[in-house]
Amino acid sequence: xxxxxxxxxxxxxxxHRLLANARRGDQNVAEVTLDQIxxxxxxxxxxxxxxxxxxxxxxxxxxxxxxxxxxxxAIFLVRAFRATLPRFxxxxxxxxxxxxxxxRVSSTFKDIPGGQILGPTFDYTHRxxxxxxxxxxxxxxxxxxxxxxxxxxxxxxxxxxxxxxESSPRSExxxxxxxxxxxxxxxxxxxxxxxxxxxxxxxxxxxxxGYSTQRGYGRNHPFAGEIRFGEVExxxxxxDAGFAVPLGSIExxxxxxxxxxxxxxxxxxxxTRGYGLAFGQSERKTMSMALxxxxxxxxxxxxxxxxxxxxxxxxxxxxxxxxxxGFVEHLKLPHYVDFQSELGLLRKLRQEFAKANAPHxxxxxxx
Amino acid sequence: xxxxxxxxxxxxxxTKRMIRRAILKAIAIPGYQVPFASREMPMPYGWGTGGVQxxxxxxxxxxxxxxxDQGSDDTTNAISIRKFFAKTAGVATTTATEDATVIQTRHxxxxxALSENQVLVYQVPIPEPLRFLEPRETETRRMHALAEYGLxxxxxxxxxARFGHIATAYAYxxxxxxxxxxxxxxxxxxxxxxMDNCPALQLFGAGREKxxxxxxxxxxxxxxxxEDHPFEPYRFNAPCALCGAENSYLDEIVTDDKGGRMFVxxxxxxxxxRQAAGHHGSLSAAPYKEKAQGGSNG
Amino acid sequence: xxxxxxxxPGFVDKVLSAQSTFRSVMDAMARPGSVQxxxxxxxxxxxxxxxxxxxxxxxxxxxxxxxLDAQLTESSDVVKWLKFHTGAPVVQDCSIAxxxxxxDGATLxxxxxxxxxxxxxxxxxxxxxxxxxxxxxxxxxxxxxxxIDGVATLQAAIRPADLFExxxxxxxxxxxxxxxVLVADDAVVAIPRTARVANKGS
Numbered sequence: 001x002x003x004x005x006x007x008x009x010x011x012x013x014x015x016h017r018l019l020a021n022a023r024r025g026d027q028n029v030a031e032v033t034l035d036q037i038x039x040x041x042x043x044x045x046x047x048x049x050x051x052x053x054x055x056x057x058x059x060x061x062x063x064x065x066x067x068x069x070x071x072x073x074a075i076f077l078v079r080a081f082r083a084t085l086p087r088f089x090x091x092x093x094x095x096x097x098x099x100x101x102x103x104r105v106s107s108t109f110k111d112i113p114g115g116q117i118l119g120p121t122f123d124y125t126h127r128x129x130x131x132x133x134x135x136x137x138x139x140x141x142x143x144x145x146x147x148x149x150x151x152x153x154x155x156x157x158x159x160x161x162x163x164x165x166e167s168s169p170r171s172e173x174x175x176x177x178x179x180x181x182x183x184x185x186x187x188x189x190x191x192x193x194x195x196x197x198x199x200x201x202x203x204x205x206x207x208x209x210g211y212s213t214q215r216g217y218g219r220n221h222p223f224a225g226e227i228r229f230g231e232v233e234x235x236x237x238x239x240d241a242g243f244a245v246p247l248g249s250i251e252x253x254x255x256x257x258x259x260x261x262x263x264x265x266x267x268x269x270x271x272t273r274g275y276g277l278a279f280g281q282s283e284r285k286t287m288s289m290a291l292x293x294x295x296x297x298x299x300x301x302x303x304x305x306x307x308x309x310x311x312x313x314x315x316x317x318x319x320x321x322x323x324x325x326g327f328v329e330h331l332k333l334p335h336y337v338d339f340q341s342e343l344g345l346l347r348k349l350r351q352e353f354a355k356a357n358a359p360h361x362x363x364x365x366x367x
Numbered sequence: 368x369x370x371x372x373x374x375x376x377x378x379x380x381x382t383k384r385m386i387r388r389a390i391l392k393a394i395a396i397p398g399y400q401v402p403f404a405s406r407e408m409p410m411p412y413g414w415g416t417g418g419v420q421x422x423x424x425x426x427x428x429x430x431x432x433x434x435x436d437q438g439s440d441d442t443t444n445a446i447s448i449r450k451f452f453a454k455t456a457g458v459a460t461t462t463a464t465e466d467a468t469v470i471q472t473r474h475x476x477x478x479x480a481l482s483e484n485q486v487l488v489y490q491v492p493i494p495e496p497l498r499f500l501e502p503r504e505t506e507t508r509r510m511h512a513l514a515e516y517g518l519x520x521x522x523x524x525x526x527x528a529r530f531g532h533i534a535t536a537y538a539y540x541x542x543x544x545x546x547x548x549x550x551x552x553x554x555x556x557x558x559x560x561x562m563d564n565c566p567a568l569q570l571f572g573a574g575r576e577k578x579x580x581x582x583x584x585x586x587x588x589x590x591x592x593x594e595d596h597p598f599e600p601y602r603f604n605a606p607c608a609l610c611g612a613e614n615s616y617l618d619e620i621v622t623d624d625k626g627g628r629m630f631v632x633x634x635x636x637x638x639x640x641r642q643a644a645g646h647h648g649s650l651s652a653a654p655y656k657e658k659a660q661g662g663s664n665g
Numbered sequence: 666x667x668x669x670x671x672x673x674p675g676f677v678d679k680v681l682s683a684q685s686t687f688r689s690v691m692d693a694m695a696r697p698g699s700v701q702x703x704x705x706x707x708x709x710x711x712x713x714x715x716x717x718x719x720x721x722x723x724x725x726x727x728x729x730x731x732x733l734d735a736q737l738t739e740s741s742d743v744v745k746w747l748k749f750h751t752g753a754p755v756v757q758d759c760s761i762a763x764x765x766x767x768x769d770g771a772t773l774x775x776x777x778x779x780x781x782x783x784x785x786x787x788x789x790x791x792x793x794x795x796x797x798x799x800x801x802x803x804x805x806x807x808x809x810x811x812x813i814d815g816v817a818t819l820q821a822a823i824r825p826a827d828l829f830e831x832x833x834x835x836x837x838x839x840x841x842x843x844x845x846v847l848v849a850d851d852a853v854v855a856i857p858r859t860a861r862v863a864n865k866g867s
Contacts, residue, residue, distance in 0.1 A: 008443045009450075076411070083406035084379040182728075184402030184577045186786075187505050313503055323575045326412030327492065333414065333444055337437045337474045337633055340619055341536035341555035344601050349530055375680045384726050387687045388763070391724075392788040394694045395844045395857035397811050401788045425691065427684045512784035544811050544859065546840065566814070568695045583695050583812035583859075 023068050037061040046251075046280025047071055051321065052078030053181070053200050055250050055279050072202075076322045083181070090177060092235040092244050096254045096277075097154050100147075101230040103281075106155045108223045108258060114152030119229065120281070155226040156256045156273065165258060165271040187313050194296055194316065195289075199277060201319030203285045209309045209319075210291035218295045218307030221260035222274065229253040229281050253278050255286035259294050264302065272301060376423040376456040382406055386424035386579070390570060393581035398543030399511070400494050400578040408574065415448055416574030418471050418490035425486060425570075426452065426469060431459045433467035438475035438616065438633035445473070462636050474537075476558040478615045478637040481567035483584065489552040491573035494580065496540040496550040516548050519591065527596050536601060542589045543582055556590065557600045557616045563588040607632045608650040610641035672742070673708025675722050675750040682707070686723040690846065693855035698808035698817030700800050703851045707750075710742040712768055714796050716848040718746075721794075725751035725764060732762035732779075732791070736769040759791065767795040770824030776831055776843050787840035790858075798822035800849040805865030812857070818865065819854060823847065829862040836861070 024031065038045055038061040048060040052075045060078060067073035103119025106112050159165040169191075171177070178193040185193060198206060213220055231251055235244040255276035263269030274294025276286030295309040308314055318324060374380065389403040408416040426432065432452055436445040440462040448471060449460050461467050464479040473490040481487060493499075497507040500518050510516065519540060526534040533539075539556035543549045551559060552571060562569060562582060569582040582588060592598035603617045608629045615637060617630040629650055632638035676682035682705035689701040709718040725731060731753045737743045738755075747753060759765055759779050767773055773795070782790035803822030806829060809815075825831070828845075835842040835858040842858030856862065 008441045008446045012443055012446060076407070079407035080409045083408070084373065084377070084382065086379065087381070180404075181406070182404050184404050186402065313505065317504075322407060323412045326414060326416070327575055328413075329411060330413030330492070333473075334437050334442055335474070335553075336618060337555055337616070338537040338553050340603075340617070340633075341557070341601055343619065344603055345532070345534060345536040349532070349534070352531060375684075380680060380683065381726060383683070383687075384724060385728065387691070388724055388729070389788070390691060391694050391792070391844070392790075394691070394812075395842075395859065396787050396840050397859065399787060399840060402786075425684075425688065427688060428681060508785050568691075581695075583857075585814045586811035 023066070032065060034058055034061040034065065037064050043281060044069075044071060044074075046278070046282050047203060047285070048074045048078055049280055050278040050282055050285060051075045051200055051202065052082065054078050054082045072321045072325050076325070079322055087182070089236065090179075091247065092237055094232045094234055094250075094252070096228065096232055096252065097152075097157065099152070099228055099230040099232050099252070099254075100249075101152050101228055103230070104152060104226065104228040106224070106226045108155060108225050112155055112158070112226075114148065114150055121283075152228070154228075154256065156258065159225070159258065159271060163270065166261070166273060168273065185316065187316075188299075189312060189316060191293075191297070191300075194312065195275065195277070195293060197316045197319055198289045198292055201289070202321035202324070203282075203288065205319050205321065205324075206288035206292055207284060209295070209315060210288035212307065213291050213295050213309045218298065218305075218310040220272075220274070220291070220294050222257045222291055222294065223259070224287065225256045225258035227253065227255045227283055227287065229283070251280050253280065253282045253286045255283070255290045257287070257290040257294055261301065272297070373455060376426050376452065377409070378406070378420065378423045382420075383424045386420055389579045390421065390424065390581065393570070393579050394568070394583050396547075397583055397586050398541075398547030398549040398580060400573075400580045402577055403579050405574045405577040410447065410451070412575035413492060414444060415471070415473060415490040417572030417576075417579070418473070418488050418574075419448060419451070419572070420574055421488050421570050421572035421579060422452065422469060422471050423456075425488075426456050426458060428456070428458065430468045431461050431466055433461050433464065433470045433636075434472075435470070435475060435477070435634075435636075436473040437618075438477070439635040441635060463640070464634075464636050474553050474555075475616070475633060476554060476561045478612075478632070478634040479640075481561075481565055483566045485567040487565075487567050487569045489554075489569065489571045491550065491552045491571045491578070492575070493538075494550055494571065494573040494576050494578040496538075496548050511547060514546060516542075519548060520593075523591060524593065527593070533592065533596065533598075539598075540591050542591060544586050545589075548591070549580065549582075549588075555601065555616060556598070557602050559588070559590045559598070560600060603630055605630045606648055607638060607641075608648040610638045610646045611648040612638065612641055612646070669745070669749055672746050672749055673710055673718075676705060676707045676719075678705070679722075681705070682719070683723040686719045689853060690720060690723070690855065693846065693853045694812075694844070694857055696812045696817070697810060697855055697857055697860040698806075698813060698819045699854065700819075701853050703853060706851075708746075710740065710746045712737055712740045712743055713746075713766075714848050714850055716851050716853050717766065717768075717794060717796055720846065720848070720853070721747060721751055721753075721764075721766070725753040727752045727754070729763035730754050730756040730761055732756055732759040732765040734765075734767045734769055734772055736772070737766055762791045765791050765793050767793060770795055770797065770828065773825055773828070773831075776834055779843060781838060781841040781843065784841060787842065790841065790843060793843060793845045795823075795828070795845060795847050797824065797847050797849050800847060800852040800854050807863050807865050808856075808860050809863075810857075810860040813860075819862075821847065821849075821854070829856075829864075832856060832860075832862065835859075 038057045044064055045057055045060045048063055049055050063074035063077040104117045180193050180196055231249045233249050234247045236247050237244045257274035259272045261272040274290035276289030278285045292309055296312055298305040298310040389401045393401045408419055434445045434449040436442040452458055453460050464477040469486050471488040495507050500522055501507050523533045537555045538553040539559055541549050541551055564585055566584050568584055571580045590598040606613045609631045612632055615632045618633045620629050622629055685705050686703050689703050693701040703716045703719045706715055707718050707722055709715050756762055779791035799822040803820055806819045808817040844858050845856040847854045
């Protein structure tokens with residue numbers, strides 16, 4: 001005797017209780033606090049803010065805690081929260097040239113105005129597991145100096161003054177910036193939308209795409225013109241006040257790649273740009289983004305687009321990890337109705353195959 | 368902390384307006400996929416976010432909502448979505464097809480004929496019927512613009528040449544109002560005829576792919592076929608083992624590891640309704656009794 | 666001059682009134698020729714009908730450029746009310762409007778001047794909202810097309826009198842085209858681009 005299985009509702013509730021317990025882990029171990037996540041897992045918070053498209057350290061830390069450290073799940077939580085927030089407008093463009101720089105390196109010049117500033121970086125650390133950290137560890141007091149008063153102009157601006165690099169396209173006055181969270185995306189997409197897509201895009205995906213250009217799939221000869229990380233002011237133009245009001249400051253990483261360009265009959269050879277920008281300290285992300293941004297400019301620069309990283313539809317349609325993880329993981333959902341339909345068709349085709357081949361087999365058997 | 372506070376039916380009003388405008392255009396251009404700025408929903412893309420956004424945009428406090436997945440009200444994702452709307456919109460829910468004013472579905476059309484006062488909302492994973500033949504949106508959009516569907520016919524004809532049949536068992540393409548080729552969502556082709564001249568409004572939401580499309584009531588919906596190879600809906604040739612129905616779509620249930628199997632209605636509400644009305648199949652547990660215990664995931 | 670404080674109010678319950686109004690418009694669009702009622706009421710500036718006001722509050726916002734006919738443009742109350750309650754930009758060029766509000770059908774511009782969409786994006790077209798004298802009495806019309814079980818009949822007093830003849834451009838334009846919502850007080854009837862309308866008995 002067969003009775004259709006019920007009780008899914010209860011199964012879901014039980015599963016969620018199990019999840020809550022698994023998230024907490026051994027209750028003899030102190031519970032992690034949002035401050036601890038924000039302070040000690042800061043780069044995870046930065047990534048969740050960037051790809052979650054919401055600058056809020058506390059919410060990002062909460063999302064990481066709730067997601068048990070699964071960063072894509074945390075990004076998803078932040079995105080779902082962000083999706084229904086009221087929208088008041090767009091800020092004024094931030095001026096990264098006026099950034100209070102904590103780290104700033106250029107690979108194209110030995111020294112630059114304002115200096116190379118290593119800042120907090122994994123670069124040049126030896127990747128040896130450090131047992132001292134497991135014990136509980138008090139770091140040495142960092143060296144300090146007076147904040148430099150000298151400006152730190154962007155390396156691309158220095159190249160730009162000599163006309164050696166294409167000028168950064170200025171947007172028309174009053175032109176609105178596209179927003180793919182508010183307007184459905186159409187192809188071909190303009191660079192503002194491409195950059196937004198990449199900024200929200202999965203770090204791992206962009207890393208692989210950027211890497212592929214270095215290995216010859218759409219090679220564009222990049223130099224890391226500059227990578228800078230620090231604080232910038234955000235301002236909002238208030239219509240009633242008639243002037244821009246400061247909203248506060250945020251931490252950003254910016255990467256400007258300098259790429260080769262051969263020039264054309266009408267244009268003198270000059271360097272071209274690839275651009276990366278992300279919340280917090282996100283160097284791998286911004287460098288990958290800059291490589292992919294440059295690759296996606298192939299058509300605009302009259303290059304032949306043959307590689308995956310140069311294919312706008314391919315890159316933009318698959319960069320979003322919240323979309324990707326949802327669709328990949330939806331294969332867990334029941335598909336038995338379709339499977340049944342497929343099974344029926346397969347059985348029929350096999351029967352017909354057997355029938356069509358039957359006389360032949362019998363003949364063979366008789367021989 | 369910026370503590371979350373959510374609106375009736377979850378979505379903010381600006382999002383609802385945007386979706387509502389898309390729905391009106393979708394109805395006005397039957398079978399055409401209207402792009403919309405799909406939002407991240409609190410469930411994953413691919414799990415019904417398009418359907419959920421459409422439902423959230425149309426749902427009102429007087430609606431009665433039914434949610435099915437694979438034809439069943441009790442599959443986990445159907446339960447999850449039903450609870451979401453019960454919680455965020457406080458609407459009444461039902462499992463009875465005829466009592467519902469809005470039915471959200473994944474992969475099936477109910478067996479009970481729909482009526483004029485109902486809206487059927489489909490969850491759609493890949494809205495573009497030409498996508499597997501041509502991955503580029505710029506290309507498929509051009510094909511729709513020119514009503515240039517030769518590629519689809521070639522594909523179907525290649526099936527016939529190779530297998531003697533059109534080898535598409537679900538998500539079987541249809542032509543709506545003699546103009547747009549449309550993906551019916553991954554319903555088994557058994558359900559395709561129900562879309563034709565249906566009294567209910569049919570709305571389709573694809574969240575990840577950001578498209579909404581519609582079939583108005585009483586609209587011609589034709590499954591693509593050839594004169595010498597007409598469309599045939601597939602159904603396993605057996606009565607339902609529980610209610611004896613001979614015209615419903617059946618799930619195959621594997622009953623042991625020795626090849627034992629049985630066939631029962633995939634539409635659980637339809638099956639239960641028939642059993643309650645006294646219909647019995649060869650294996651029905653009479654009187655029908657709900658088995659609600661145990662941690663099994665329904 | 667009316668100040669903002671003196672403007673007629675919007676919906677009392679923004680969320681549920683918009684939902685109810687939308688369902689009426691959706692049902693109208695899904696069943697061309699059927700007369701749907703708009704229940705929730707908002708304050709209405711003179712020159713605008715109750716149904717028109719409710720539809721505006723339900724569907725217009727910053728993202729929808731709207732075009733007003735001369736009679737509505739002349740009413741500073743209408744313009745202020747729309748701006749305050751919906752935020753929708755009022756545009757002079759009707760070929761970029763998402764919606765056009767017509768209170769005096771006699772001055773309706775040629776339909777081809779509105780956005781008709783493209784073959785790739787036929788949804789990028791203007792929806793006309795036309796205020797008419799009656800959707801209960803007047804000339805008889807027969808409608809056919811998607812959404813209609815055979816034939817639907819409509820009694821209506823409409824200006825311009827040849828509106829449906831003009832809408833025949835939709836046949837050749839499809840999938841591009843113009844969708845129309847007719848409003849008489851609290852009654853609405855939609856004529857999507859797929860509807861084919863004929864004079865009854867002709």
